[in-house]
Amino acid sequence: RLLSPIRDNIRQMTDNGLTAVQIKKVMKVLHPDLFIDSKIKSAVEYKQQQNRCRIKFIEELYSWCSQRNTYPSVDKTHDVFVPYFEAVDVNNTFICLTTRQLLSTCKYSSVLYIGCTYKVTANELPLLVFGTSDFNRRFYPMGVCLISSDESSETFKTFFRGIQVWASTINNQAYTVSHVMGDGAAGITGAMCELPLARRLMCWAHVIRKVRGHGTLIKNKDKFLLVEQDIMQLQLSFSDQIFVTAANLMINKWKLDKELEKFTDYFEQQWLTVLSFWYEGACILTPSTNNGLESLNGRIKQHYTMRHKLPLSAFLQTAERMVKDWSIQNEQTPFGTHITYKDDLDLEAVEWVKKVDKTQILQLTTFNFVVPSKDQKINTSTWVNLLHSMAWDSYDHFKDWLHSARLLDFSRFLPPIFCTCRYGLKEFACVHAVGMMMLWGTRQMPQEIGKRRGKGRPKKVKYALSKD
Template sequence: MSRRTWQEISSGINKDYLSTLIKQHNVCTYRTKPCKNYLSITYKCSEYKKFPACSYQLKVKQHVDGTYQLYSSSCHNDQQRANSNRLLSPILDNIRQMTENGLTVVQIKKVMKVLHPDLFIDSKIKSAVEYKQQQNRCRIEFIEGLYSRYESPETFKIFFRGIQIWASAINNQAYTISHVMGDVAAGITGAMCELPLARRLMCWAHVIRKVRGRGTLIKNKDKFLLVEQDIKQLQLSFSDQIFVTAANLMNNKWKLDKDLEKFTDYFEQQ
């Protein structure tokens, strides 16, 4: 076995800078060895299990004065993956994406046979799809459980603050919520004070659901269908000015018909 050769790439560095370099070089601790005047720490490729042929290593000499010397040997080799029964990452990514887009197992299998005709992975595709669907169900159940159990103003205040903090951290710039869309839940209404500059919008699905739920206020079914059509047209407004003007005209038109009086009063209150 040939002896490793080491090349010095940095010296006199501090611990913080060393940590940054360790992350940049994608290595993990391999072994630590105390020497006479320093502590020797060897690092190897963080993905050595996935790429066993990768011989890349870093060596650090930690001196008593708190400084470090950094050496490297060889280079990263990610050309040859280890033998595994698992699906390759690119294939898994394709399956996850198609699952997110709503494709069924049968549809995904047909697509994969076109993309990878030489692979016999039907059972693995099914397992990967079922695993991803289970993850999605867990997320939905968690969110629904959070809202149904803690649907209070304080919960939504924490939620609104958290979104702005997380988004600001991820994007490295300040993020402020400008619009909030949902139903007329009292918890959301009570938490809007947390977002003084944000606009409150009603979700279209909730609007039309509530409209149809109050359809009994209009005895004439044909007139109710015309009212529903008016609301659908209003929803297509592409500016605030058009929306406000159209909404006023629509209400004024409804008020001319006594059969729509109760429904008009309900709609205005909402």
């Protein structure tokens, strides 16, 4: 009889859909001294018989979904269920798996992150993962959908219609999606008609990756690096009007150089016309990338499918276990509706308070303030005038303006405080917000240890040649 730890490993790998041959190879790596192949095979077959869930025909898949097509009771928050499914054939399949606990996250955020991962089933069905993010930039999955295709807008239309119904039913309150974050899939864009009030955000990481892939349109590499820097500065635009105005200035700058003509046409068509909401101001205090979801997709393959294309029956069992794990983690790690500033940020804020020119700090409204940056090229009064007029002479003038001062909004009762510096836009925590609270006395300033007075009385005689 195999030892219990070895049997547990075999059970786990069997649940993940690995075959007996694959498990033997893994066991040879984990336990080189183990040569009892027959016992390993027997343990695998026994576990497979226990978990036998044969799904080969569409009728069996339909039956599997029907058995889980009931909303669980309120006390069963981690029970996995199928709120909606279609099982007609392999080209017309849509199966959603979620729990009450996961859908309860919809109460805290109206921003929806979606993305697909592939090579998880032997039937070549993509897996649609959806969720949202909190103020700590932690991604919270809300469920998965096994779909036939991610290219058709009909798939995403079905999902957009469904998620609003499922979340509203579970939470007993209306759920309206305000923003949808995803990659450049045309299916998502085509399905946005189902969410007329929502904005279709584009993942910034995908944008810059595609831009670098088209860098060959510019033969001079040094010029491309300058163009890339221009795009990165444009991405820090913190409002729609600023982005549109600055983008026009940037395009006009590029058009002066004939070597940039092809790249300019590509960028203007793809990233300023078709998919233009990839800048920070498109949705403030929200991660501008889909990296949290992409990271989760990697963990799905690493910890659940073991990077194998599982048979449909094995995958559905694995998906149930995976969604339940997410549900338990969701309960253990509550959604962050505010953030706590770290201690090291306090130390940096103290240095900022000491160095900042306090005469340059301006109050615009009850909650809005402007503070100078360390690379100030324009005084704050001129900065505010340009903020309202947006009358920049050129794109380089815009970049100088952008980095000369920071706009802060203290309208939120709890952090994060909105700030237009790079750290404020991307990490929701910066020295400017903390430093301003220290200046007002609403946040305690760390006390320096200092130096105690030495022994003896202080010297009365001054140094020679010193002035009185």
